[in-house]
Amino acid sequence: MPYDYDVLIVGAGPAGTACALGLAGSGLRVGLLDKAQFPRDKVCGDAIPSPALKALTRLNPAWAAELRELTAGYRTDMRTSRLVSPAGTGVSVHWQAPAFNSPRLQFDDALLTLVRRHTATDIRENSAVKTVTADAQGVTVQLADGASLTARLVVGCDGAHSAVARALAPAPLDRTRHCAAVRAYFEEVDDVPATTSDFLFLGRYRAGYCWVFPVGAGRFNVGFGMLSSDVARQKLDLKLVLQELLATHPHLVPRFTRARQLTPIQGFGLPLGGSARPLTGPRALLCGDAAALIDPLQGHGIDTAVISGLLAADHAARCCAADAFGPEALAPYAAAVQRRLGRDLARRYRLMRLLARAPWLVEGAFRAAQWPPLRRVLVRAMA
Template sequence: MDICILGAGPGGATAALHLARAGHRCLLLDRAAFPRDKVCGDALSGKVISELRRIGEDLPARLAAEPQQLPSWGIDFYAPNGQRLAVPFKPHYNPATDCPAGHISKRIDFDNFLVEQVRQQPLIDFRENTDVARQQRLPDGRWQLLAADGTTLATARVLLVANGAQSAFARQIGGHQLEPDHHCAGLRAYYEGVAGLHPDNFIELHFIKEFLPGYLWVFPLPNGQANVGVGMLSAAVAKKKVKLRERLDEILATHPALKDRFAQARRLGPVRGFGLPLGSRRRPLSGEGYLLLGDAGSLIDPFSGEGISHAMVSGRHAADWAGRALAAQDFSASFLRGYDKAVYNRLWQELRLSRAMQRLLQYPWLFNFVANRAARNPTLAETISNMFLDLDLRERLRRPSFYVKLLLGK
């Protein structure tokens, strides 16, 4: 097989589906059997919907019809001083008539939704329960994929590596080492019976003064459940010696805005941890005969922790550049750098702005100031809402003049 994809999560599945649409055969390998769970916040942004539409015009509507998802209409930010700032994804939305800009779905369900599309494509050879223990380059430049017992699983001219944040390939061959200043540690648990969830399924981000620069999230889910977790830069976890699991329990039990809401809630299953390699600095995404996708390419949003849409964006571009490499019969590192350029042309401005917003957490007084003003100023609140759709508006957050105007009441 000319093209092999490691990992059938959103990035790998998206790449496979775009390759099939373009008429290319590919091999898709995953060590798990689907449906399978993955630790995540479970939120699907508007960019996910856009990428689904690129795969198939009907896919957003089909996702919206799934009982395992909820439509989400916005975000509730809670500033360090407790001020709530409601930010709809679309100003003046109407849930009865508008298409939702986002959804919330457990990864066990959303990833399986994509895999079901994969199963319908005869050009995709999808193999589950297939663990690639190691890989090596053959003299002719192809990649040889080996099982733990040394058996050859496949060979490929180009390898699309989409096997997640813990990818050994990304570390050993792609050179992506764990950098605490560009890595987030997180915990997630499922709950039922959480009180006070938004009627339009706004996701919640709580920036608690005593927990900065970390944050806590509460995302509503179908069947009265919620995804609840915390995240913090790994550098801050180490510097402050934070025990995330203990802090999560403590905050839910004692914080004034949360303790009553969780008083009757019940945790479902264990608290599970995960690491997020953030896209807060540019790293190489390709090399001789390979491309790194999604979490394996360290493309996670530094502020929100979102990775699904970025995985899908990279999957689309990876399919494009794998197809170009086949057409040109050029699998060199210099040729495949076109993939890096394409991905960063799409994502870098957003990643850079998210990095700037992440740094604002060092100034909780500034966060409080903006939230207080927006709570009293509908025009400012709408501007902040539009920032989720307009990068030029979001750029204002990086400019001192934005805060000067706020200070002067303009």
């Protein structure tokens, strides 16, 4: 059959743009579509971990440098994490690897700008997906506006509620491997150095934390998240929980006395990595949140999204070169994600559950971290 594209990427966030960048120069016809018009906001913690930047640097150092230029004025380079235990014990961790916080409104738009500048990708915004079907001949993506697109292979990078995953690699929601979170933007927050992110762990709400992240231009991403199974069991409204924490937590009250809330509190979901969630389907690869690759211990996922997007680009090119799209041809992608990310995510999920069941262990770790040699050991275990 005649195809519109060799590879059609659904979702233009970090996973989708990384996949498009990874396919630059491949000679393949690549399409990248998203339901939104960029720049668009994405409810998130806005942390850009160092592995994401390292992966882009390995792909093309000039592109990584250009990304920093594009986000100048819309980011804060991070040097320190301040952690507070449920009992109030504090630990500061200083990082050497480059990382920054940046609102997704600007960060995702910067990544898409790199795709526009450096690839021949056909970008389609305002293109919501209605249905996705696949057979031995190819993949057909029906858009909400009535348009129909065909491809040899589809790459699902369309987030936690992925239309590609629902259609071609469905998996039931497991609340024990899913986090719910809320966030809002503030300004005039006190005692938060520009290069420092704050994490507060809470005895009442285990398997989660509250955060205060500077994101540039005097703004702060402030949020709270925890396991969805615990949210359901305790019948919590996370928006109310965050408001309560800001009004009552002894480490937050003095910081937010003068603070001004800039946006409503909004919620989002985080499908945690380390599970047996399918990463492939008929003529389909899944990346990022669509593949449930959120770090269970720290809650970030932009690094795993970028890495999985680049792995998908590599395997999509191989499949197209061999004209092979069956399960045996797609299986190496799942194996590569498992080697690069899956094993570590599974280990971190087990550690997260252990810490949630044993609050005494959390306090013991914080006390041990007061001694610099043990702090270095604990940081390596959690980083």
